[in-house]
Amino acid sequence: MSGIFAIIVKELGDHLSSKRFTILFLLVYLAGLAGAYFGVQALISDPANSTGFSFPFLSLMTSIDGASPPFISFISIFGPIIGLALGFDSINREIASGTMSRLASQPIHRDDIINGKFLAGLVTIALLIMSIVLIITGMGILGLGIVPSLEEASRILAFSAISIVYISLWLGIGILLSILVRRTATSALAGIALWIFFSFIILFIAGLVTNLLVPMKVPITDNDPEIVTANDALRRSLTRLSPNTLFDEATIVLMNPTVRTLGLVIVDRPELIIPNPIALDQSLTLIWPHVTGLIAALIITFTISYLKFMRQDMRPSWE
Amino acid sequence: MPDTVIELDKLTKAYGETIAVNELSMQIEQGEIFGFLGPNGAGKTTTILMLMGLTEPSSGIAKVAGYQLPRQGIKIRRLAGYLPENVGFYDDMTAYQNLLYTARLNSIPRGESENKVTDVLAAVGLKDVSDKKVGKFSKGMKQRLGIADVLIKEPSVAFLDEPTAGVDPEGVKLILGLIRNLSEEKKTTVMLSSHLLYQVQRICHRVGIIAKGRLVAYGSIERLGKEALKGGDLTIEVQLAEKSESRALLEDLRSLPSVKDVHRSGSALSVRCGEDVRPLIAKKIVEQGAQLLEMKLRDSSLEEIYTRYFRET
Numbered sequence: 001m002s003g004i005f006a007i008i009v010k011e012l013g014d015h016l017s018s019k020r021f022t023i024l025f026l027l028v029y030l031a032g033l034a035g036a037y038f039g040v041q042a043l044i045s046d047p048a049n050s051t052g053f054s055f056p057f058l059s060l061m062t063s064i065d066g067a068s069p070p071f072i073s074f075i076s077i078f079g080p081i082i083g084l085a086l087g088f089d090s091i092n093r094e095i096a097s098g099t100m101s102r103l104a105s106q107p108i109h110r111d112d113i114i115n116g117k118f119l120a121g122l123v124t125i126a127l128l129i130m131s132i133v134l135i136i137t138g139m140g141i142l143g144l145g146i147v148p149s150l151e152e153a154s155r156i157l158a159f160s161a162i163s164i165v166y167i168s169l170w171l172g173i174g175i176l177l178s179i180l181v182r183r184t185a186t187s188a189l190a191g192i193a194l195w196i197f198f199s200f201i202i203l204f205i206a207g208l209v210t211n212l213l214v215p216m217k218v219p220i221t222d223n224d225p226e227i228v229t230a231n232d233a234l235r236r237s238l239t240r241l242s243p244n245t246l247f248d249e250a251t252i253v254l255m256n257p258t259v260r261t262l263g264l265v266i267v268d269r270p271e272l273i274i275p276n277p278i279a280l281d282q283s284l285t286l287i288w289p290h291v292t293g294l295i296a297a298l299i300i301t302f303t304i305s306y307l308k309f310m311r312q313d314m315r316p317s318w319e
Numbered sequence: 320m321p322d323t324v325i326e327l328d329k330l331t332k333a334y335g336e337t338i339a340v341n342e343l344s345m346q347i348e349q350g351e352i353f354g355f356l357g358p359n360g361a362g363k364t365t366t367i368l369m370l371m372g373l374t375e376p377s378s379g380i381a382k383v384a385g386y387q388l389p390r391q392g393i394k395i396r397r398l399a400g401y402l403p404e405n406v407g408f409y410d411d412m413t414a415y416q417n418l419l420y421t422a423r424l425n426s427i428p429r430g431e432s433e434n435k436v437t438d439v440l441a442a443v444g445l446k447d448v449s450d451k452k453v454g455k456f457s458k459g460m461k462q463r464l465g466i467a468d469v470l471i472k473e474p475s476v477a478f479l480d481e482p483t484a485g486v487d488p489e490g491v492k493l494i495l496g497l498i499r500n501l502s503e504e505k506k507t508t509v510m511l512s513s514h515l516l517y518q519v520q521r522i523c524h525r526v527g528i529i530a531k532g533r534l535v536a537y538g539s540i541e542r543l544g545k546e547a548l549k550g551g552d553l554t555i556e557v558q559l560a561e562k563s564e565s566r567a568l569l570e571d572l573r574s575l576p577s578v579k580d581v582h583r584s585g586s587a588l589s590v591r592c593g594e595d596v597r598p599l600i601a602k603k604i605v606e607q608g609a610q611l612l613e614m615k616l617r618d619s620s621l622e623e624i625y626t627r628y629f630r631e632t
């Protein structure tokens with residue numbers, strides 16, 4: 001018990017004092033603060049703004065009328081890099097520098113090493129996300145002169161929690177790579193490759209596969225509505241194999257209470273579109289599969305890390 | 320009756336086709352310094368890794384202090400210290416901080432650990448550089464710090480993998496002294512690996528020689544020396560005064576019982592024989608009127624051990 005605690009304390013100290021963390025910290029704060037600043041300006045100049053009107057604090061993180069990308073998109077794109085940066089060399093660097101065999105020969109369980117490293121990364125991520133979210137909210141309170149409603153506060157809290165899970169998943173992927181790949185430069189590159197794959201390439205692949213299996217005529221209006229729905233459903237399911245899609249969809253529902261479905265909205269059936277926002281618990285029901293999907297992916301990643309690491313020789317160095 | 324602390328029974332480790340350690344059986348008693356010797360790739364490190372629970376045996380039994388590996392590895396790691404070969408430290412932390420981390424991992428209470436770290440750093444002669452980042456340490460300094468890292472645990476068993484590698488003569492003396500202290504004062508059982516027979520034989524009570532994963536010799540240095548010599552020849556070196564040797568003397572010596580060969584270079588003779596015939600040689604020299612300056616039996620036991628067990632692989 002005290003062993004894993006010692007590991008967490010050391011790793012956390014390493015993270016917080018590292019140049020790497022300083023860079024991540026600056027980027028996240030820059031993006032968050034810029035978004036909040038332009039969001040506040042937009043709300044002040046146009047108080048009746050449709051998205052900002054009923055949920056001003058949510059709009060600080062989602063508005064696209066500012067000069068910077070919304071904070072939720074920033075986390076979606078940049079979150080994996082944060083997680084990878086905290087994890088990609090956690091194991092292989094210790095092996096290469098000969099500290100792993102010394103660490104593993106202490107009276108600790110072998111899994112304490114990866115658990116400790118993961119938990120230290122998790123705390124770092126939580127500190128980063130919670131602090132910037134609090135600061136954005138604070139800027140809103142000061143700039144707008146109002147406090148967030150309970151509904152807004154809950155949605156922001158849920159968004160923070162999902163962001164932490166999402167970034168931790170990429171931390172877990174980073175740790176797994178640091179176990180599977182010997183050289184830190186290679187594991188960094190492998191991490192970036194996975195990030196590009198799950199952020200971009202999977203979208204092309206999903207489109208290709210979908211159009212092969214459920215071909216559609218051009219223009220789109222020539223198709224049977226059933227085909228269109230089937231095509232869309234398949235494409236969506238395929239892209240949901242990416243944690244990034246799961247996160248994007250979950251945050252859109254959470255931060256835009258008017259979004260009531262994640263399927264295709266058939267434009268010629270207006271009775272399906274209701275402009276009124278839905279309640280938080282309805283939003284949560286809608287994204288519950290996404291959250292469990294992210295957590296399941298994290299558990300799978302961690303299990304593979306665990307199995308690989310437990311069976312590894314703790315040789316003084318790779319060669 | 321000394322207790323057996325380390326016990327191996329047909330311990331085997333295979334990496335695919337390669338058998339790194341092959342049915343190794345031996346016992347090491349409490350307080351003993353055991354030298355585990357062998358050429359590169361013999362399986363020394365692999366054996367130690369199995370004894371610390373850092374790699375899983377393929378078959379066979381390994382026990383340390385009564386605990387069985389790898390199942391009770393954590394119990395063994397609580398009481399055993401390990402110095403890896405090419406020991407590494409966190410480069411951006413000081414020597415002091417590195418050792419403090421080890422103390423924390425061993426649940427040494429905060430109040431005690433700071434004094435202990437200072438003490439062990441002084442013991443290995445690193446007191447003056449305790450606040451220097453380890454990244455700036457030389458190989459030998461890191462090796463000393465590795466010893467300190469073992470000492471801080473106050474282990475009852477210590478596995479030291481090439482403790483003197485890369486250390487200057489002064490440092491070797493210091494490290495060997497510390498190891499001897501551990502055994503004599505703290506009754507720590509020490510298993511140290513090396514391929515430098517000459518360097519470690521001074522402090523080892525017993526040695527085991529491993530080659531290609533198999534234990535080829537096991538026992539005290541004297542016994543191994545005698546065994547290695549069995550059936551071999553002795554060499555007696557004779558130094559005569561200038562120009563006092565003669566053809567007749569050489570003939571005489573060759574005719575002595577068990578003498579196989581006599582070599583002459585200047586006034587030095589070297590006599591190869593089956594047993595120690597120094598008294599007979601002295602007598603002949605005197606009879607021939609030559610002047611004997613010096614005569615000695617060449618101490619070749621270590622060399623014999625070395626060539627016999629190390630080079631044959």
Ligand SMILES: Nc1ncnc2c1ncn2[C@@H]1O[C@H](COP(=O)(O)OP(=O)(O)OP(=O)(O)O)[C@@H](O)[C@H]1O
Pocket residue numbers: 313334337338339357358359360361362363364365366404514
């Ligand atoms: N991970 C591995 N996979 C395959 N073979 C291995 C592995 N690790 C070690 N070996 C082999 O096991 C054998 C024993 O290696 P070991 O490191 O135990 O030798 P050693 O006696 O410590 O040598 P040295 O004096 O060089 O340190 C060697 O033949 C080595 O090639």
Ligand SMILES: [Mg+2]
Pocket residue numbers: 363364365404480
């Ligand atoms: Mg070795």
